[in-house]
Amino acid sequence: MSHPNAFLAPKGRLELAKCIVKDGWTYRRAAERFQVSVSTARRWAVRFREDGEAGMEDRSSRPHTSPGQTPRRRERRIIALRVNRRWGPDRIAYKLGMHPSTVHRVLSRYRLAKLTWQDRATGRAIRRYEHEYPGDLVHVDIKKLGRIPDGGGHKVLGRGAGRKNKTGTDANRRPGYAYLHNAVDDHSRLAYTEILTDEKQETAAGFWERANAFFESCGVTVKRVLTDNGSCYRSKLFAKALGAGIRHKRTRPYRPQTNGKVERFNRTMLEEWAYAKPYASETERTAAFGAWLHDYNHHRGHTSLKGQPPASRVPNLAGDYS
Template sequence: MVHRNAPLTPEGRRRLVERCRTRPIAHVAAEMGISRATASKWVNRYRRFGELGLRDRSSAPIRQPTATPGETVAKIEIMRRERKWPAARIAFELVADDVTISRRTVTRYLDQLGLNRRRFIDPDGENNREVRKIVAKHPGHMVHLDVKKTGRIPDGGGWRAFGRGSSEAKAVARTKTRGARAGYIYLHSAIDGHTRLAYTEALENEQASTAIAFLERARDWFTQHGIVKIERIITDNGSCYRSRAFAEVLNGAEHRRTKPYTPKHNGKIERYNRILSEELLCARTWTSEAQRASALTTWNLHYNYHRPHGAHRGKPPASATPACVNNVLASYI
């Protein structure tokens, strides 16, 4: 691989060889800004190997005593293509066959073979594993919790209101340098997996005590809509959800945490966060945090009682609750 500062490319080496046919190597080397040894190297390679000698050679050593045998690499490819096993499973099976190899080594060879992604094995997806949906059987079967962290809006508006580089934005930046940081607002949300009924509050932090208090208020709010029992609570692995205090206030509900770095396992609340961001947080320019907090309360009513939802064929989430609350007036808009 030719780096960006290389004075010679394959075409430049060919021109070097042509010039050295009738002129001294030292003169041509000085003219092209390279050493005589380098020019002599390419001329000798051309005389010995022809055009192939002008190509870049691999920097790998000729002899590699600790290299993985070719038979092992072939086994890795067969296991991946035929059984579609991940690197960890392939390494486990090889170790069981008395082949010493690490998972990282298997991963590296899968990348070299072009098999590191599942879609590379079956581009049409014919033999891929079937997608398993997370389905809540009835209201209260699954309630998903999550926290969305967003920047606090300074009074008068931030750079979104006046533009970057404006005098107002610079004034806000100067207050930050003096120690008066704007900080963040934490949007705690709970959504019922069956009805998609959602409850959101803007709170000061994401500590365990805050998450516990929010869960109690969310449970009361769901009760008002006919969801009197929560059977399962789904969260990520945030510190507030892993605390012992949080486990003590579940009231008999099963607590399931998603696999680390796998937000799709809590996809309903993640999708709700995206809707919240698109339709409220980034939908307009806010001039203060109080203004946005007030709009959040209004938007919660709109989402639950008036906004059409695809899971209910265009009806709002409140229409699927046991209480069937669907007659809320739109006078709040």
């Protein structure tokens, strides 16, 4: 589409065509006057004779026929594989002997939803939501993470030596697991995490009391908490820690997508902290966590927040850090 103020926009084309059709100018004279080629002057004159002023508007550059377009029967096979098996362009292309880019164009032409927007089990579109204010909903979850033995694991020592250092001969030397208790605000993605030794009800209840105090210190009043159906979250002790002012919601069984924001936080935490570099010990990795969490909350751009950090959505917190 041409710019409306361009010299040969629809208004300029109309003047050129009128000079030829109504005033009797030759194609060459009009072309010189409007500084275009003779063929261009001829084209606009012909379109003015055929369609009048409407012929001066831009037309689609799409060809009238596309002999090289994928046959309709092949397109139906592509759509059937996508809908019934939920395969991506690469896998469909290998199945049908086509190029993946061709399959991608067909899927785009029919505006089929991306696989990341669908539930793989049912094929239904994933319902994404975001609460309006901080504290309207806080996602709580526990991530179990294997500890690093002293001296390093397989990333530092290699596969064989790392396994030997991890298992050893003395059961008391085995590193075991760390339990990361996480609380993530639904609206702002502001996160609070503690690395604890277990996932018992007493531990989960104590964690929530400290997490709630953290959110209150940021000016966030928690109204609802969403957890899975773990035994620690179904206990009376955890309900007592929540208190009467906070509503407790639970995810549907075998539906971790419902608690997706904290699940995504777990993945980010593993990629950018836990497995970001080879640590020589669990102590070294734990010592690095505080700085990473601060960077996540106050400096790291979040894709769902248009590149802004979670602190930008908490008015009482955003100005406390540079």
